Amino acid sequence: DVKVTQSSRYLVKRTGEKVFLECVQDMDHENMFWYRQDPGLGLRLIYFSYDVKMKEKGDIPEGYSVSREKKERFSLILESASTNQTSMYLCASSSPLAGGHEQYFGPGTRLTVT
Amino acid sequence: GQSLEQPSEVTAVEGAIVQINCTYQTSGFYGLSWYQQHDGGAPTFLSYNALDGLEETGRFSSFLSRSDSYGYLLLQELQMKDSASYFCVLNQAGTALIFGKGTTLSVSS
Numbered sequence: 040d041v042k043v044t045q046s047s048r049y050l051v052k053r054t055g056e057k058v059f060l061e062c063v064q065d066m067d068h069e070n071m072f073w074y075r076q077d078p079g080l081g082l083r084l085i086y087f088s089y090d091v092k093m094k095e096k097g098d099i100p101e102g103y104s105v106s107r108e109k110k111e112r113f114s115l116i117l118e119s120a121s122t123n124q125t126s127m128y129l130c131a132s133s134s135p136l137a138g139g140h141e142q143y144f145g146p147g148t149r150l151t152v153t
Numbered sequence: 154g155q156s157l158e159q160p161s162e163v164t165a166v167e168g169a170i171v172q173i174n175c176t177y178q179t180s181g182f183y184g185l186s187w188y189q190q191h192d193g194g195a196p197t198f199l200s201y202n203a204l205d206g207l208e209e210t211g212r213f214s215s216f217l218s219r220s221d222s223y224g225y226l227l228l229q230e231l232q233m234k235d236s237a238s239y240f241c242v243l244n245q246a247g248t249a250l251i252f253g254k255g256t257t258l259s260v261s262s
Contacts, residue, residue, distance in 0.1 A: 074252075079161075081240060081254040082196070097249070129195065138203075140186050140244040144195035 042066070043145035045130055051151045058117040060148050062130030070133045071113035072142065073097075073105065075126040082129065088113055089135075120152045155179040157253035159241050164259045165231050173226045173256045175241035185217050185224045186242040186250070196240065199226070228258070236260045 046061035064071065069090055074082040074097075084097030086105040094105050102124060106114045113132075117124055127149050131142040157177045165171040175185070184203040188196040202208050202217035202224060214227040228235055236259055243251040 072250075079254060082252040084249065084251075087249060131196075138183075138201070138244075140184055140201045140203075140242075140250070141198040142196075142250060144197070146195050 043130055043132055043143050045128075045145040045148050047148050048146060049149050049151075051153065052117075052120050053153055054121060056117075056120050056152075058120050058150065058152075060115040060117075060128055060130075060150070062113045062115070062145055063111055064113075064130075064132040064143070064145075065111065066132060066134070066143065067110065068132035068134045068143075069110070070135060070139060070142075071107065072131040072133075073103075073113065073115045074129045074131065075099070075124075076129055076147075077126050085115065120150075122152050124150065125152045126150060155182075155243055155245070155251050157241050157243060157251065159239075159253045159256045161254070162257045162259070164261065167231055167233060167260060167262050169231050170227065170229050171231060171258065173228075173239050173241075173258070175224045175226075175253060177222050177224070177241070177243060177253075179222075179243055179245070179251075181245070183244045185215070186244055187213075187215050187226045188240045188242055188252075189237050190240065190255070191237045199239075201244070231260050233260050233262065 072087040073085040130145040133142045187199040190196040200215040217224045238255040
């Protein structure tokens with residue numbers, strides 16, 4: 040059974056803190072993604088990665104960075120958290136061999152920045 | 154740029170048929186997908202249209218017309234468990250997905 044896991048389901052951080060969100064997939068997928076989801080805005084792509092040590096900016100990369108040191112792990116970093124980064128963060132993975140249109144999502148991390 | 158438009162809310166009763174429309178603007182794409190997300194859950198893949206026409210998967214069907222920049226998701230024999238948000242999604246470059254804002258479907262008895 041395919042699985043994407045995220046390090047925390049709920050997280051509360053203070054403004055200015057450095058925040059790490061971790062994502063691990065067990066499907067040997069090349070592609071991994073970070074989205075944020077806000078009410079009425081759908082899912083917006085922050086960053087994605089095609090391979091280890093590769094990263095590409097999505098639609099809203101400002102204030103975020105990522106790290107992919109191993110194929111199965113993709114980390115999202117908020118260098119200095121701000122209240123407007125309060126959101127649901129979703130990680131996903133996919134295989135380019137299967138067309139890439141089917142992404143498998145983790146359960147999400149609801150981050151609150153106070 | 155790319156954009157997708159879909160209704161924000163749709164309501165229906167159990168056993169009915171509902172169609173969720175999606176119109177899009179893009180300079181190029183590989184296909185149109187649909188994802189379902191229950192409240193508090195993760196999005197899950199439902200269907201994909203690479204070519205024009207109808208794709209059927211059980212009670213769900215999806216349609217694409219590239220000439221009309223239009224697609225839809227058809228849900229038949231609605232059940233209470235179909236109450237969820239449904240997203241139409243552009244598949245670009247085979248990897249990056251562009252999500253619409255989602256349609257909340259409420260099914261009542």
